Amino acid sequence: MTNRRSALAMAVIAVALAEALAIWLAFLVPDRRGVWMFAGLTMPLLWSGAESLRRDKDSIRRSVAVAAMLIALPLGVFAARAQGLVAADDAALGVRLVGIATGLIIAAYGNVIPKKLVCFDPMAPDAARRQALQRFCGWLFVLAGLANAAIWAVAPVKQAAFWSMVPLAGALILVAMRFARPAMRKQA
Amino acid sequence: MSNVFKAISDPTRRQVLALLRERPMSAGDLAAAFDHSKPTMSAHFNVLREAGLIEASRHGKSIIYRLKMSVLEEALMGLAETVGLDLGAAAERKGETT
Numbered sequence: 001m002t003n004r005r006s007a008l009a010m011a012v013i014a015v016a017l018a019e020a021l022a023i024w025l026a027f028l029v030p031d032r033r034g035v036w037m038f039a040g041l042t043m044p045l046l047w048s049g050a051e052s053l054r055r056d057k058d059s060i061r062r063s064v065a066v067a068a069m070l071i072a073l074p075l076g077v078f079a080a081r082a083q084g085l086v087a088a089d090d091a092a093l094g095v096r097l098v099g100i101a102t103g104l105i106i107a108a109y110g111n112v113i114p115k116k117l118v119c120f121d122p123m124a125p126d127a128a129r130r131q132a133l134q135r136f137c138g139w140l141f142v143l144a145g146l147a148n149a150a151i152w153a154v155a156p157v158k159q160a161a162f163w164s165m166v167p168l169a170g171a172l173i174l175v176a177m178r179f180a181r182p183a184m185r186k187q188a
Numbered sequence: 189m190s191n192v193f194k195a196i197s198d199p200t201r202r203q204v205l206a207l208l209r210e211r212p213m214s215a216g217d218l219a220a221a222f223d224h225s226k227p228t229m230s231a232h233f234n235v236l237r238e239a240g241l242i243e244a245s246r247h248g249k250s251i252i253y254r255l256k257m258s259v260l261e262e263a264l265m266g267l268a269e270t271v272g273l274d275l276g277a278a279a280e281r282k283g284e285t286t
Contacts, residue, residue, distance in 0.1 A: 115240075115258040123247050128211035131255060135209070138259045 011061040014068035015043050021075035028082040039075065043068050066105055073097045092157035099157075099164060103149025106168070110141025129182070137175055144171035195239035196265045200224065201232050205255065205265060208242060212254035215244075 022040030026033045047064045054060050074094035080086040086093060114134045121127065147167035152160050195201055204218060219229040233253065236242045243256045257265070 111259045113259075115256050115261075123212075123252060127254075131211065135255075135262070139262075142259045 007058045007061040007065070010065040011047070011068070014065040014072065015047065018043055018068045018072040018075060021072055021079055025075060025079050025082065028079060036075075039071060043071060070098060070101055070105075073101055095157055096152055096160070099152030099160060100149045103145050103147075103152055103164065105145070106148060107142045107145030110138050110143075110145055113138035113141065126182075133178060136178055140171045140174060144168050191239040192241065192261055192264065195235050195241055196261075196268045198232070198235075201236055202265060202269060204232060204236060205241060205257070208253060208255040212252050214250040214252050216250060218253060 019040050022036045026036040026040075029036070043064070046067075047060070050060045050064070051057060074097070077086060077094035077097060081093075114131075114137075117134055124130070144167040148164045151164040151167075155163055196205070200222060203222070207213060207218060207221060215229075215233065218233075219226055222229060224232075233242070233244070237244055241255070241257050241261060242253050244251050244253050246252075
């Protein structure tokens, strides 16, 4: 019950923050009002659509909270720039912050892979292999997510867009190879 | 989170987790790997289960335990092991010098 309430509270706070920023920006930068209104209206519409389609409301609400925070970050930076709180020439700050947040979100999801995706029969003959695979995926995505966030934090934005993908692509390739290994062994 | 710290602070429970890292095991197999009595081991399993680090499922007459640790929890366990080893080494060094 507490988890349910906290998921709902997180989603409501994050969406309200994104909405408030979008409305504020619509007044601050009226010539781009259409963009801000679109950004503001998207979240509640998608949320209500997803809630009506899925039974697992908690996971939807947590995902909505994360997505709304990702939208609120660049909106917040843009609003701060429009108010003169951030240097006007630092146009890449929003992109950098979203990049760092995305890396941290990937690491957070990787963290719970071995805990939440326990979907195999513990008595199955390949239970040990499946467990090892889940742990491997978890560790790999945590490290790749942290590397991604670190690259966005320190590298120049233009280069970070490319180099931040390298650890993620590497992680995906390693996971695919690990998945394919039993089949390759059988063929050999 | 305090439940997790409590669970991984005990060396026996850390060994149970290390065994389960290899593969899911029955309560009997796990208990056989230690010198402790069955009620003591059962208490350890309960602490680990309450902390959400392992999951139990009944298969016929036996209870099968499997690991349910996040990457962060596993890293914390590794840290606890390292700190434990360091403390042990420090205690040994102190014993040599006195």
